[in-house]
Amino acid sequence: MDRRHLLQLAASTAGTLWLPRSAWSQVRFTDDPFGLGVASGAPTHDTVLLWTRLAPAAMVDSGGKPVTVQWQLADDVNFRQGVRSGQTTAVAELGYSVHVEVPALAPDRWYHYRFMAGDAVSAVGRTRTFPLPSAPAQRLRLAYASCQRWEDGYFSAWRHMQVEHLDVVLFLGDYLYEYPGTGSKVRVPPGGWVLTLDDYRARYALYKSDAGLQAMHAACPWLLAWDDHEVENDYAGLQAGSSGLDAVTFARRRAAAYQAYYENMPLPLSALTRALQGLGEGAEMRLYGQLSFGRLAQLYLLDGRQYKDPQVCTKGGKQGGGTLDPTRCAAWNDPARSFLGMAQERWLAQSLAGAAQRQTTWNVLGQSTLLGTRNFGTAQAPRLWNDGWDGYGAARQRLVQALQQPGVANPVVLGGDVHENWVGHVKADYARADSANVGVEFCGTSITSHAGKGDTAAVLAQNPHFVFADSAHRGYGVVEFTPTQLTTTLRGLTDVTQADSGIQTLARFTVLPGRPVLEQG
């Protein structure tokens, strides 16, 4: 199908428009069509985005025909006080995904929603609008999480997260992994390498069959930043990662992965629009953006993969253990190279300056990986990880400078990717321990993905801008923002290989506005 047609279809199926009745017929479902659950995302003060995707197992006899899906939004869980309803069309060309944007809602309110198709009714989801950007909001509770490799364990973290009373989940990348399932002691995903649109759709369907993940998607809206494994390990821009595919083949694979990501995530149509309007395989999927939670917090979601310059000196994760020696690799600090891409860098600097004018209390960056430098070697023989910010020293310095613009209050950087908890201070100059604290950083462990076997305590001692590190636990972090304090609680599973694993608090940190110093306890 050509991309213009796909975009027209996507536009016609988003929201309340639908295809003429003659274009669809009643489908006989071969299984529960809502077996992949429901989700919401992209919240603003007056809009929510509702998502579902009809399960492939239910569509066996559909013959590829469009399916009409009804939706309802209500004040109450029993749907007696309806707020809005409508119908839309799920089409095979978009993986039978449903994306409904509901505008003109009241600010700072919780709602319930559900979908119907034929005789089937979905689970009920909860979602919320954010406070008006000018409102003095009193509390925001969010969880940050990342990296859920199916074969490494059970998604117990999502089950535990349901009692955290969250306003929003910030998922920071590696929603799925593209590997063939081999050698797992826990569970094995069916199929081989994930390469085609059908492969990615099937892998999402597998992950989304998990009851805990479904329940957490249904519990509150999610905000999204992706990393590499939604496409391929260690890819950068249009350069393939560890599989070594040629550029044309990789571009096609990336386009398929991006489309599948849209189909399976609570994303607005605007995310897909640029991808389909652009020049085919190299087209952009616009994910980065910002949103306000009143004047309490400004959230910036960054894309650290799509516009990234290639890794240098050693190819990320593949040769040389993915680390570089900065004393022998000038390119690691080349100002011409960018982690976010120059356009996104400019957008972020301007957006931060705008937040300064609005006097936002907390400025929160949600991005895919660890920001602070981690020297795995010694002072005399440093080793840096070249796929993370450490492989892009000058670009990191520009980011830190953007955070130091006048009036940008209380930067908080959240990340994932490293499968370990790292908590530290964002430094004006990471090379000087006595340089100013610019903000704080919480980089999360994984939902399941295994940690490396390095000596975490030794690396922590070598890099004193970090105050805490833990590689032993999978889980998530919860950040509560108020006008007078930030509190972050790190939650760790007892055993990720057990479906009924318990969870415990690993550590708790507080930060006061105007004082970028982490206090533990």
Ligand SMILES: [Fe+2]
């Ligand atoms: Fe990961």
